[in-house]
Amino acid sequence: MRDAAINLRALPEQRALIDQAAQMLGKNRSDFMLEAACDKAQSVLLDQIFFALDDSKFQQFAALLDAPTSPNPGLERLLSVKAPWATEA
Template identity: 80%
Template sequence: MRDAAINLRALPEQRDLIDHAASLLGKNRSDFMLEAACDRAQAVVLDQVFFSLDTDKFKQFTALLDAPRTSNEGLERLMAVKAPWTA
């Protein structure tokens, strides 16, 4: 059962376009808009997690991941600082 409300305002032309598209798919406005918004939201989230590389770039990327760790003084200093919320 859906119980979280999402409200928005649209121009009449936008509403009519959405209604027309929804009717073409046999959906009501709410179902159409919720599906479209969730599809877009999922794409945005996945773009932050997954990325695409060509073969050469992928080989470079995996080589960097597989390379031995090198010393990074700045990172070591940063990691040595105690977080203020753990004081």
């Protein structure tokens, strides 16, 4: 059961925009806003992940990043396919 309140003020046009989008997804305003806020919060947190390594582990990590890549036919095939949304230049 959700019982923690989150209150905020919005401009009428912001509220109308949110309501329109929520309605298109078959959601109420609260569910739409909570889902959108949680998605953004997770994105922000995932972009800020920090990990610490001692010098030896860091050198190992850097060597792996600097090493040449191994051939990957599946990836090469994927990258050679034109995206359906790409337009001719």
